[in-house]
Amino acid sequence: xxxxxxxxxxxxxxxxxxxxxxxxxxxxxxxxxxxxxxxxxxxxxxxxxxxxxxxxxxxxxxxxxxxxxxxxxxxxxxxxxxxxxxxxxxxxxxxxxxxxxxxxxxxxxxxxxxxxxxxxxxxxxxxxxxxxxxxxxxxxxxxxxxxxxxxxxxxxxxxxxxxxxxxxxxxxxxxxxxxxxxxxxxxxxxxxxxxxxxxxxxxxxxxxxxxx
Amino acid sequence: xxxxxxxxxxxxxxxxxxxxxxxxxxxxxxxxxxxxxxxxxxxxxxxxxxxxxxxxxxxxxxxxxxxxxxxxxxxxxxxxxxxxxxxxxxxxxxxxxxxxxxxxxxxxxxxxxxxxxxxxxxxxxxxxxxxxxxxxxxxxxxxxxxxxxxxxxxxxxxxxxxxxxxxxxxxxxxxxxxxxxxxxxxxxxxxxxxxxxxxxxxxxxxxxxxxxxxxxxxxxxxxxxxxxxxxxxxxxxxxxxxxxxxxxxxxxxxxxxxxxx
Numbered sequence: 001x002x003x004x005x006x007x008x009x010x011x012x013x014x015x016x017x018x019x020x021x022x023x024x025x026x027x028x029x030x031x032x033x034x035x036x037x038x039x040x041x042x043x044x045x046x047x048x049x050x051x052x053x054x055x056x057x058x059x060x061x062x063x064x065x066x067x068x069x070x071x072x073x074x075x076x077x078x079x080x081x082x083x084x085x086x087x088x089x090x091x092x093x094x095x096x097x098x099x100x101x102x103x104x105x106x107x108x109x110x111x112x113x114x115x116x117x118x119x120x121x122x123x124x125x126x127x128x129x130x131x132x133x134x135x136x137x138x139x140x141x142x143x144x145x146x147x148x149x150x151x152x153x154x155x156x157x158x159x160x161x162x163x164x165x166x167x168x169x170x171x172x173x174x175x176x177x178x179x180x181x182x183x184x185x186x187x188x189x190x191x192x193x194x195x196x197x198x199x200x201x202x203x204x205x206x207x208x209x210x211x212x
Numbered sequence: 213x214x215x216x217x218x219x220x221x222x223x224x225x226x227x228x229x230x231x232x233x234x235x236x237x238x239x240x241x242x243x244x245x246x247x248x249x250x251x252x253x254x255x256x257x258x259x260x261x262x263x264x265x266x267x268x269x270x271x272x273x274x275x276x277x278x279x280x281x282x283x284x285x286x287x288x289x290x291x292x293x294x295x296x297x298x299x300x301x302x303x304x305x306x307x308x309x310x311x312x313x314x315x316x317x318x319x320x321x322x323x324x325x326x327x328x329x330x331x332x333x334x335x336x337x338x339x340x341x342x343x344x345x346x347x348x349x350x351x352x353x354x355x356x357x358x359x360x361x362x363x364x365x366x367x368x369x370x371x372x373x374x375x376x377x378x379x380x381x382x383x384x385x386x387x388x389x390x391x392x393x394x395x396x397x398x399x400x401x402x403x404x405x406x407x408x409x410x411x412x413x414x415x416x417x418x419x420x421x422x423x424x425x426x427x428x429x430x431x432x433x434x435x436x437x438x439x440x441x442x443x444x445x446x447x448x449x450x451x452x453x454x455x456x457x458x459x460x461x462x463x464x465x466x467x468x469x470x471x472x473x
Contacts, residue, residue, distance in 0.1 A: 061440040098388050155333050156390030156411040178389035197431035206283040206432065
């Protein structure tokens with residue numbers, strides 16, 4: 001194998017570990033069985049910002065499909081591992097990254113959201129976080145402007161994130177493609193916004209900036 | 213911005229000329245200058261759909277066609293025109309803007325980094341959707357027969373037309389995130405094939421691949437009517453395919469490939 005192949009294999013295996021660890025941290029049971037978490041609110045709770053129809057499909061269909069596909073992929077992976085079939089393991093990495101990432105991302109996403117009437121100012125929820133945002137961006141509004149600009153500019157499907165850089169001890173805004181989890185960037189996910197079209201299209205059509 | 217600047221420059225030069233010549237000559241010069249500016253501007257325009265917005269009902273709904281064409285396709289066009297304008301403004305990159313979008317997409321490495329994304333996404337988005345609209349027609353047309361050149365090519369590559377449809381359906385439903393499914397003609401192997409591309413990448417980015425038929429698998433292409441049910445959308449797509457157009461493209465691709473030998 002070329003050095004490139006070995007590097008790719010290393011990277012892929014790192015992604016698989018990342019997904020495994022992240023999903024474990026979500027509190028799932030056995031290695032081969034991931035489950036759809038319940039929403040911490042009713043399907044209509046986020047109206048009028050995100051409507052009931054979107055929440056129903058987004059949670060009950062899209063997230064549910066990631067979970068089902070992740071389970072299927074991990075079962076196949078366990079089989080391949082048992083047989084020491086490295087080629088098969090590699091072939092499954094795409095499906096694990098897509099669906100595992102989808103499961104991780106959406107599990108975080110639901111917990112980031114609440115009914116508009118229950119929303120609490122960031123300064124009240126976490127004075128420390130509010131201080132860091134002000135220190136790095138000047139104000140919450142300035143942070144939101146940068147976040148929204150970068151997230152609106154995501155080409156195709158992806159996510160916008162506020163993450164924490166443990167090494168630099170700083171906050172950072174990042175975007176990821178498809179369902180790549182933020183962990184692939186080394187940042188700790190704090191707040192993510194799904195900008196796959198399924199997250200907003202029924203309500204906002206092509207106007208992603210309005211959704212943000 | 214460069215349209216306006218070009219016009220103003222044209223006007224300034226013309227006025228200086230006028231101070232030395234008669235009014236009639238001034239007028240001719242002014243008209244010539246402004247039409248040159250218009251030609252230099254060369255912003256691409258959004259082609260109309262070859263049918264009404266509701267023509268593809270009930271398979272693809274009218275509202276989707278309206279938003280897809282007037283908002284999404286238009287946005288790609290605006291991005292593309294922005295990139296082309298910037299390329300034209302620089303002596304070292306002017307030639308890329310003059311190549312035509314399809315060729316320019318094969319020369320992305322020559323494009324300054326800041327413009328590469330906009331050209332790839334806007335240019336790809338623009339040409340992909342033009343091909344997409346032209347690949348469809350109200351109620352579709354008869355599928356290619358095994359006696360026809362395209363039918364023969366599909367049989368040779370897939371075994372049968374049904375097998376081709378299955379292969380296309382499989383690839384189209386499995387596109388992860390945003391992207392397209394294509395029937396292409398591969399010049400090197402002189403065969404048709406089904407491929408997928410991510411985001412707004414076009415098969416034309418690769419020399420020697422000519423797209424014959426494309427299906428937009430971005431969620432905006434089907435979400436209003438089909439929501440998460442992409443397989444239903446892919447199934448419905450077959451009802452509106454304009455196989456005559458696809459066959460024409462196939463013949464043209466085969467001829468081009470032959471002339472390249």
